[in-house]
Amino acid sequence: MKRSVLAAAFPLLLCACSEEVGKPATTGEPPGNENDATFEVPVPAEGRTYVSLAKPEIVVPEGDATASTAWDLAFEKLDVFTNSGASGSGEGGAFGPLDAVTFDDGIAPAVPFMTKDESGGAFRDFWAYDPSVHVLWVRYHVYGVRDGDKQWKVQVLGYYAEQQGAPVAAIYRVRWAEVTSAGVGPTQTLADIDGTAGGSQAPEDAPSECLDLGTGARTKHTPAEALTTKDWHLCFRRASVSVNGELGGPRGVTAVDLHAAETKDETLDIVKTRTDDSELPRFDAVGHAELSDPKLVWRGDRIFSALSDYWIDRAAATPAPTDATWLVQSAADGVSRYLLVFDRFDGATADGPGKVVLRVKPEGVPQQ
Template identity: 50%
Template sequence: MKPRFLWLAPWLALACASCSDSAGTKDNTGDAGPGGTPDAGHDWSVFSSGTELRVAVPESGRAYVRLDPPAVVQVPGDPKASSDWDIALEQYDVYTNSGASGSAHGSAFGPIDAPSYSAATLPQVPLLFTDKAGGAFVKWYAYDGDAHVLYSRYHVAGIQDGARRWKVQVLGYYGERDGAPVSALYKIRYAELFADHVGDTVEASTLDGTAGGPAADPSKPSECIDLGTGTRTMLTPAAASASNAWHLCFRRDAIGGNGGLGGPRGVTSIDFDDAAIAGEALAQVRVRNADSEKARFDAINWASFEGKTLRGDRVISAFGETWADRNARTPAYAAWVATSAGGEKKYFIGFTSFENATAASPGTVALRIKPFKE
C-alpha cells in the first residue's frame, strides 16, 4: 500500500486499564460521556491489528508510555533525563522523547492516512521529527509525499512584540545558489500594522535556513530577521535562544518566534488561517502562489488581532494538534509513525477512542501500537 500523507503541516502516572479489542468512546455532549462511536463515517477497523493500550491522561501532569512492549510506565527522577519512555500524553498534547521534550532519540511523523496503519511494511516517510519549540508557523506548509516538495499554505501569521504588530506570509521555501536549486532559502512578505493604517509591504528573499544541510547541525547558524528594522542575523540555535535581536528565525522547515521557548523577547504569534487546515487538500495548496494569495495578506489589519489569543513558542511534536479534535473530544482518523527512545525501532500508532473526556483532558485514550516489519 502506498501511503498518502495528510500533513496538517508540516504535534501516560497511570495504568493500562485493559488491553482488549473493544474501546469505548466519548459522547460529545457535556463535560464527559460514557462512550459512543468516533466519527462513524470512517472505517475504524483499520486499527484492528497490533496491541491496544488504554491510557488514563490526567488533567495535570503527564502519562508516559513505552511502545515495546506497549505499557504505561512510571518514570522515576527527571523524565527529561530518562530513556525509559517513548511518548508522553499531557492533556491534549502528545510528545516524543526527543529534543525539547526529552534527552533520548525519539521522533515521529504524521499524520498519514489511517488505512496505512494496516500496511505490512514501513511506508516511505520524508523525515522523522524531533520535538521542538514552535508557534504560529508550525503548519506553514503542506507536504507532497510523492514529489518530496513543501508547498506554502500562504497562511497569514500575526506577530506581536509589545505594542507593535506585523503580518507575515511565507512566499517560498526554495531558492537558488550558484545556479543550483537549494531548499530552505525562504522568501516572505510582511508589513507593520497600525491602528489607523497598514505600513508598506516588505519582501525579504533568500532568508538562509539551510543550517549547513538537512541534518541541521546545531553548531551551524541560520538566519533570523528583525521585522522592525529589517536587520538579518545568522545565529546558532543556542545564540538565538539568548538574543533579543530578532523576531523570526528560519531553520530548515521550521520558523521560530522569539518568545516563550523560542527566545527572550516576548514575541507572540497566531496563524489567522489555522481553522482552515483541516479542510485544505494538497491539491488546493499546490496551486496557490504569491499573486493569488495577496488578497489574503491584504485582508489582515490591526483589528484582526482583537479577541484573538496569541502565544509564544511552545513544545511542538509531529502529533501537534492534529491527533485530536479538542472541541469534539474525539481522536483523528489518522496514523503516525513513531520511534523508540533509542531511535532504532519504528512503530505505527493510531488513536481509536477517548473515554470521559473533558475540556482539559481526553480522559482514557485507547491507542493501537504496531511495530514495523522492515
C-alpha cells in the same frame, strides 16, 4: 508568477508520573494481527503518563524523565510528546498524520525525516507536505506578529531557491508590513533568508538566519544564541519558523495564524494551486481590525511534537482523535519504528482526553 516551490520535483533538503498500568482494551474491535496491541492510556488532569511502545506499556521513569530512554510517548492533557529534542534525550521522533489505512498496510511510505520535538508557535503549520516527491508547499497563511505596542502581518511565500544552479531547501521568501490603528505600512519582501542551518546532516548547533521585522536587520544565531538574544522577531531554521517569545526567546514576541481554522480542510491539491500573486489579496485584506479580533490567541513558542494539534479532531463537540496513522521512532535505539492509531477517547473533557484507546504495532507487520 512564482509558485510555492520552484518545481514539484525538488527534493526536500532539509513531572508528575501516573502510577496506573496500561492494559488491553476490553471493548472495541480486536486486533487484526497478533502483533497488534490495543492499549489504554489514562491521562491525568495534571502531570504526564509515559508509554513505551515496544510491549506496549505504561512506565514510570526513574529520576529526571527527560534523561530517560525508557519511554517513547508522553501524554499530558491534550498533548502528546515524543522522547526527542526539547522533550527528552532519547532518539525518538514521529511523522504524520499518514493515511488511516497505513496501519493496516503495516508499512509507512518513505518520509523525509522523523520530526523531533521542538519549540514552535504560530508558524508551525506554514507548510503542507507532498509525500510523492518529498516537497513542502507553503500554505500562504497570513500571520500576526506582535512586539509590545507594535504589530506586523507576515506571509511566507516560499521555501526553496536555486543557488549555483541547484535547488536548495530552507531558503525562505517572506513579505510583511507593519499594521497600526492608522493603517498599514509599506509591504517589504525578502527572497533569500537562509534557514538551511547547514542542511539536515549538519550539527544541531549550526546557525541559521533570524529577522527583525521593525528594522529589517538580519542576523545568524545558533539555537542556543537565539534563546538568549533580543535582536530578532522570527528565526528561520530548516522547516520551522520560531517566534522570540515564551520558549522561543526572551523578547516577549507573540504571534497568531489568522487562517489556522482553514488548515484541516486544506488539501494538498488546494495548497499547490496558490501563488504569490493569487494570495496577495489575502495578505492585503489584513488590517488593524483583523489583528484586533478578541478571539485571537497570541502566543510565543511552546513545545510541539509531530502529533501536537494534529492528533485531535477539534471540530468535534468534545475532543476526539483524528482518523490517521502515526509513525513513531523508538527512543531507545533510534531505529525501531511503530505504527499507531488512536481509536477513541473515553471520558474526554475540554481539557483532556480522559482515557486514550490506541492500537500499536511494529512497522513492517501488515494486517492479516
